[in-house]
Amino acid sequence: MVETSLLLAIVGVLLAVAIPTFMKKVRVSRISEAGEQLDRMYVGILAYHGSLQRPDAGPRMGCFPPAAGPTPAVPTPAGVELDFGAEGVPGAETWRALEFSPRGVVRYSYSFLPAQEGCEVPDPVPPVIVRWRAQGDLDGDGELSTFERSASLDEGRLVPEPLLTAHRRTE
Numbered sequence: 001m002v003e004t005s006l007l008l009a010i011v012g013v014l015l016a017v018a019i020p021t022f023m024k025k026v027r028v029s030r031i032s033e034a035g036e037q038l039d040r041m042y043v044g045i046l047a048y049h050g051s052l053q054r055p056d057a058g059p060r061m062g063c064f065p066p067a068a069g070p071t072p073a074v075p076t077p078a079g080v081e082l083d084f085g086a087e088g089v090p091g092a093e094t095w096r097a098l099e100f101s102p103r104g105v106v107r108y109s110y111s112f113l114p115a116q117e118g119c120e121v122p123d124p125v126p127p128v129i130v131r132w133r134a135q136g137d138l139d140g141d142g143e144l145s146t147f148e149r150s151a152s153l154d155e156g157r158l159v160p161e162p163l164l165t166a167h168r169r170t171e
Contacts, residue, residue, distance in 0.1 A: 034108050034134035034147040035164055041110065041132045042149060042160060044098035049158045053119060062156055063119040064130060068094035069111030077140040079105035108136035108147075121153065128161075129153045143168060 045064075053063040068091025072080050081104060084095035094112055095101060102110075113131040116122045134147045146167040151160045 031138070031145075033102075033106065034136060034145075037102050037106070037108070037110060038132055038134055038147060038149050038164065040102070041098060041100050041112065042151075044100045045112070045130060045132065045151070046158055048098055060119040062121070064114035064117050065094040065097040065112070066117045067091075067111070067113050069113075069133070070109035070135060071095065071111070072106070072109055075107060075109045075136045075144070077107065077138050079107040081105050084110075107138060108134040110134050125153055127152055129158070 048065060049062060052059050052061055054060075071084055071089060071091055072082055073090070082089065084101040085092050089095070091112070098112065100110070100112075111131075111133040113133065115126045115129050128150045129152055131148055131150045133149075135144045137144050148165045148167075149160060150165075151158050153159070
């Protein structure tokens with residue numbers, strides 16, 4: 001009887017330590033989705049901005065596609081599987097141009113927010129020429145966590161800000 005009580009006490013202590021640690025690891029892995037996908041989106045933005053586009057005025061570089069997102073429109077804790085470039089998805093043309101379509105389930109909504117679409121550089125040039133954002137509600141309480149990256153222009157080159165900004169990182 002004493003052995004059983006001792007065994008149950010040990011198992012209880014182990015569970016009291018293990019369950020919160022496990023839940024924290026699950027939450028951290030879900031939060032990491034935002035940073036990883038924003039990094040992938042930046043690669044697409046950089047490639048698009050540095051490639052030759054063909055607007056009506058003739059071939060140009062240094063362009064941005066139209067703003068897109070949030071996609072999906074509402075983030076959910078369970079996540080959704082969505083082809084961002086599929087017909088009927090709002091902003092699909094932009095997501096295809098940026099070659100951005102996360103694989104598998106996404107728990108965040110993603111947005112691409114250029115200061116100006118097309119190839120004309122605004123005058124004066126804004127300090128931030130483009131932003132890209134992820135917003136999620138991992139615990140389903142209606143409070144959104146927001147992760148954002150941005151870039152500026154330096155002599156026509158796209159220069160990313162070094163930091164990923166986060167607001168209500170874990171809600």
